[in-house]
Amino acid sequence: xxxxxxxxxxxxxxxxxxxxxxxxxxxxxxxxxxxxxxxxxxxxxxxxxxxxxxxxxxxxxxxxxxxxxxxxxxxxxxxxxxxxxxxxxxxxxxxxxxxxxxxxxxxxxxxxxxxxxxxxxxxxxxxxxxxxxxxxxxxxxxxxxxxxxxxxxxxxxxxxxxxxxxxxxxxxxxxxxxxxxxxxxxxxxxxxxxxxxxxxxxxxxxxxxxxxxxxxxxxxxxxxxxxxxxxxxxxxxxxxxxxxxxxxxxxxxxxxxxxxxxxxxxxxxxxxxxxxxxxxxxxxxxxxxxxxxxxxxxxxxxxxxxxxxxxxxxxxxxxxxxxxxxxxxxxxxxxx
Amino acid sequence: xxxxxxxxxxxxxxxxxxxxxxxxxxxxxxxxxxxxxxxxxxxxxxxxxxxxxxxxxxxxxxxxxxxxxxxxxxxxxxxxxxxxxxxxxxxxxxxxxxxxxxxxxxxxxxxxxxxxxxxxxxxxxxxxxxxxxxxxxxxxxxxxxxxxxxxxxxxxxxxxxxxxxxxxxxxxxxxxxxxxxxxxxxxxxxxxxxxxxxxxxxxxxxxxxxxxxxxxxxxxxxxxxxxxxxxxxxxxxxxxxxxxxxxxxxxxxxxxxxxxxxxxxxxxxxxxxxxxxxxxxxxxxxxxxxxxxxxxxxxxxxxxxxxxxxxxxxxxxxxxxxxxxxxxxxxxxxxx
Numbered sequence: 001x002x003x004x005x006x007x008x009x010x011x012x013x014x015x016x017x018x019x020x021x022x023x024x025x026x027x028x029x030x031x032x033x034x035x036x037x038x039x040x041x042x043x044x045x046x047x048x049x050x051x052x053x054x055x056x057x058x059x060x061x062x063x064x065x066x067x068x069x070x071x072x073x074x075x076x077x078x079x080x081x082x083x084x085x086x087x088x089x090x091x092x093x094x095x096x097x098x099x100x101x102x103x104x105x106x107x108x109x110x111x112x113x114x115x116x117x118x119x120x121x122x123x124x125x126x127x128x129x130x131x132x133x134x135x136x137x138x139x140x141x142x143x144x145x146x147x148x149x150x151x152x153x154x155x156x157x158x159x160x161x162x163x164x165x166x167x168x169x170x171x172x173x174x175x176x177x178x179x180x181x182x183x184x185x186x187x188x189x190x191x192x193x194x195x196x197x198x199x200x201x202x203x204x205x206x207x208x209x210x211x212x213x214x215x216x217x218x219x220x221x222x223x224x225x226x227x228x229x230x231x232x233x234x235x236x237x238x239x240x241x242x243x244x245x246x247x248x249x250x251x252x253x254x255x256x257x258x259x260x261x262x263x264x265x266x267x268x269x270x271x272x273x274x275x276x277x278x279x280x281x282x283x284x285x286x287x288x289x290x291x292x293x294x295x296x297x298x299x300x301x302x303x304x305x306x307x308x309x310x311x312x313x314x315x316x317x318x319x320x321x322x323x324x325x326x327x328x329x330x331x332x333x334x335x336x
Numbered sequence: 337x338x339x340x341x342x343x344x345x346x347x348x349x350x351x352x353x354x355x356x357x358x359x360x361x362x363x364x365x366x367x368x369x370x371x372x373x374x375x376x377x378x379x380x381x382x383x384x385x386x387x388x389x390x391x392x393x394x395x396x397x398x399x400x401x402x403x404x405x406x407x408x409x410x411x412x413x414x415x416x417x418x419x420x421x422x423x424x425x426x427x428x429x430x431x432x433x434x435x436x437x438x439x440x441x442x443x444x445x446x447x448x449x450x451x452x453x454x455x456x457x458x459x460x461x462x463x464x465x466x467x468x469x470x471x472x473x474x475x476x477x478x479x480x481x482x483x484x485x486x487x488x489x490x491x492x493x494x495x496x497x498x499x500x501x502x503x504x505x506x507x508x509x510x511x512x513x514x515x516x517x518x519x520x521x522x523x524x525x526x527x528x529x530x531x532x533x534x535x536x537x538x539x540x541x542x543x544x545x546x547x548x549x550x551x552x553x554x555x556x557x558x559x560x561x562x563x564x565x566x567x568x569x570x571x572x573x574x575x576x577x578x579x580x581x582x583x584x585x586x587x588x589x590x591x592x593x594x595x596x597x598x599x600x601x602x603x604x605x606x607x608x609x610x611x612x613x614x615x616x617x618x619x620x621x622x623x624x625x626x627x628x629x630x631x632x633x634x635x636x637x638x639x640x641x642x643x644x645x646x647x648x649x650x651x652x653x654x655x656x657x658x659x660x661x662x663x664x665x666x667x668x669x670x671x672x
Contacts, residue, residue: 020645027440027447045647066467068647104363111363131402194558196537200544204537204558211613211648213536219564221557222530222540228555231597232568261567277547309356311381311404312547 001035001053008040009033009049016047038062041077045069050077059085092142092154096161099135099177099325100168106136109164113157117149124148134318135170135177170325178206181324184331185216191264192327194220195233195254197245198272198288203320218262223254233257246271246283248300251291259293266331267293268323272305274315284308286315290323294330301326337371337389344376345369345385352383374398377413381405386413395421425480428490432474432497435513435661436504439465439472445500446474449493453485460484470654471506471513506661514542517660520667521552527600528663530556531569531590533581534608534624539656554598559590569593582607582619584636587627595629602667603629604659608641610651620644622651626659630666637662 009032017024034040034051041050041061046069053060061078063070098106107129114127125148126141138161142148149157162169171180185192194203200222207217223229226240235253243249251269259267272288279285286305292298305318345368353360370376370387377386377397382405389396397414399406434442443465450463461484462477474497478484485493498505507516521528530539536558543553559565562576571589579585587605595603608624615621622641628634641654 021643022438025440025444027444068650102358104361108361108363193564196540199541200549200553201532201537201540201542201556201558204532204560205535205541206537208536208558208560209649211611214561217536218561219557219559219568220537221555221568222537222544223555224540224544225550225554228529228598232555232557262564275547307357313545314404 001037003033004036005029005032006034006040012040012042012049013047016043041073043069043073044076045072052081089144090141091144091148092140094140094158094161095172095174096138096165097132097135097170097172097174098138098165098168099170099321101136103129103131103136106138106165106168110138110157110161113160117153117157121147121149132176134314134321137174138165170328177321177324177328178203179210181328181331182207182210182213182216184328185266186212188331188335190216190266190331191218191262192216192266192268193218193258193262193264194267195229195251195258195269196220196222197224197229197254197270198274199270199316199320200224202316203268203270203323206320218264220262221254221258229254233261244283246273246287246289248289248291248302251289252298252300255291255293255298265295266327268327269293270319270323272315272319274312274319275308275310276312279308286310288315288319288322290319290326292323292327292330294334296334297330299326299330337373339369340372341365341368342370342376348376348378348385349383352379377409379405379409380412381408388417426477427480427484428476428478430476430494430497431508431510432501433468433471433506433508433510434474434501434504435471435506435657437472439467442472442474442500442504446493446497449496453489453493457483457485468512470650470657473510474501506664513657513660513664514539515546517664517667518543518546518549518552520664521602522548524667524671526552526602526667527554527598528552528602528604529554529594529598529600530603531565531587531594531605532556532558533560533565533590533606534610535606535652535656536560538652539604539606539659542656554600556598557594565590569597580619582609582623582625584625584627584638587625588634588636591627591629591634601631602663603627604663605629606655606659608651608655610648610655611644611646612648615644622646624651624655624658626655626662628659628663628666630670632670633666635662635666 013032014024017028031048038051038053043049046064048064050063050073063073117125123146124143128139130137170177196203204220207213221232223232226245229235233254234257239249239253251271254269255267269291273279273283273285275285284304286308288303288305290301305315349368350360353364367384374387374389379385382400384400386399386409399409453461459482460479464475466473506513532539540556543549557568559569562581565571569590570593575585575589587607590605591603605627609615609619609621611621620640622644624639624641626637641651
């Protein structure tokens with residue numbers, strides 16, 4: 001089909017550039033050309049519009065490939081359009097986000113019950129195990145059309161999953177661990193500071209992904225080198241010499257140092273070996289120490305993440321989530 | 337085709353779990369089942385193998401969908417296999433990574449020359465403009481087969497691009513700005529510290545993505561709240577009261593504070609309004625102040641990122657890259 005700049009498309013492109021205070025050059029105007037007869041899909045985050053093409057028995061949608069533009073367009077335009085064509089009525093949904101077990105271990109615990117229902121109600125019962133790294137999600141949907149599980153069958157499965165995931169459940173909502181912790185802090189007017197070594201600022205970065213975070217996350221120190229641990233947090237030279245920077249004593253002094261300096265309700269300190277280098281027989285790659293200090297109690301964790309098989313990036317992300325999940329449990333305990 | 341657990345696939349799955357010190361349960365053993373007649377593709381980063389299926393005139397490859405497993409498998413197995421079938425001999429390649437201009441402005445400057453060569457040599461001349469957010473990449477390939485551009489034509493285009501990108505070129509290699517800066521620091525035994533406000537730890541996190549980074553990035557402070565700027569960096573209360581936390585005076589004091597405490601060669605400080613809230617007519621969302629302090633000079637930047645049209649995430653990523661790119665230029669100046 002020939003390309004045409006339709007009035008709607010020209011308006012879209014013009015508006016997008018006007019919002020950025022940029023002139024509509026000929027190169028930019030070309031973005032408004034879409035195939036003849038196509039229907040425009042608005043792009044709220046970028047300049048290039050998308051479009052639908054109608055075909056016999058099908059409809060094809062074209063979107064820009066950049067995820068930050070494609071995703072909002074899909075959610076705002078494509079998904080609602082598609083649901084109009086294929087209405088999908090759910091009579092029951094449930095969701096569990098867990099942290100701590102692997103996918104296969106978790107699935108093994110619930111597979112027999114799930115498989116029985118999947119077999120009995122192939123068109124209306126849907127169960128999924130998904131990775132939202134480093135969490136594992138379980139999701140359950142019962143559709144309206146056709147023979148479907150009874151209330152009792154659903155209740156039995158739900159009770160079994162609740163019991164199985166008791167120790168590892170993070171939330172029943174689609175929120176990340178940092179988001180759950182951030183909401184807990186903000187909703188209860190609690191403050192947090194952090195002393196990060198191996199994560200290098202990841203925890204601070206992640207908690208400040210949320211707007212308005214300064215009320216909950218006051219700040220922290222990235223004490224990547226030993227000198228920074230001493231200078232910025234007051235960790236004793238002797239502690240580092242006797243126990244090393246990756247040790248229970250070091251993270252405890254780091255947490256005390258940051259909490260004292262910033263006067264927050266809670267403080268987190270992390271120190272570990274993210275790899276790929278730096279591991280020893282005593283402290284292999286993946287070793288992490290976490291200290292959590294609260295108004296009523298303190299807690300120290302020590303773990304070898306993924307048995308030392310994780311990448312640097314995985315080790316750092318898991319370390320942050322380990323720390324924040326431990327903080328979550330402490331806050332819940334403290335709130336009673 | 338029926339599924340079979342081939343000896344090679346069983347060995348693959350067994351080895352992967354053995355490396356993680358996990359037993360080979362029946363559920364895990366199922367990962368070794370691949371279609372009859374398929375050829376195994378090793379998965380170095382995960383447990384589930386991939387496989388090839390041969391068909392008349394085609395070969396289909398199946399990989400796990402997790403990007404961290406899919407990508408290495410593609411690079412290690414699929415790409416070399418594909419290049420055997422379709423040999424693609426390049427007689428010339430060139431690459432430019434730029435930072436500062438938008439995609440369309442950059443393309444406009446070089447479009448006439450590029451379009452002429454594309455038309456003249458449609459099968460052997462390939463030019464691409466790609467976004468590696470927040471950088472824009474230009475890449476050039478000349479293939480062997482068929483009529484292709486002369487040395488002189490290539491040299492003329494290259495010279496034109498060199499001149500056009502003079503002020504915005506970051507690197508001729510496929511490295512990010514943080515990686516370029518990290519290499520500059522490490523190769524010249526220079527140290528850096530950072531005081532981050534709006535980026536909340538992103539700069540520290542990013543510089544410590546690289547192993548062995550403690551020699552270059554000593555540490556920093558995440559002074560998200562004003563109290564942290566005073567307590568951890570010694571920023572004057574009066575400065576914050578008179579000029580605000582997002583001001584030239586504030587970032588200058590932050591940079592001095594962290595450089596003094598950690599004794600590094602260079603120090604970076606950032607303070608800005610990432611949005612979506614917090615903007616004022618004077619300091620709209622996207623406003624960023626950066627101070628760079630070095631052994632010989634200092635520099636302050638002030639900009640409204642993306643004219644205030646960026647998302648919180650974009651504003652933070654661009655702020656970090658602005659700061660690191662300014663640091664890169666200062667280090668290059670200092671090295672002479």
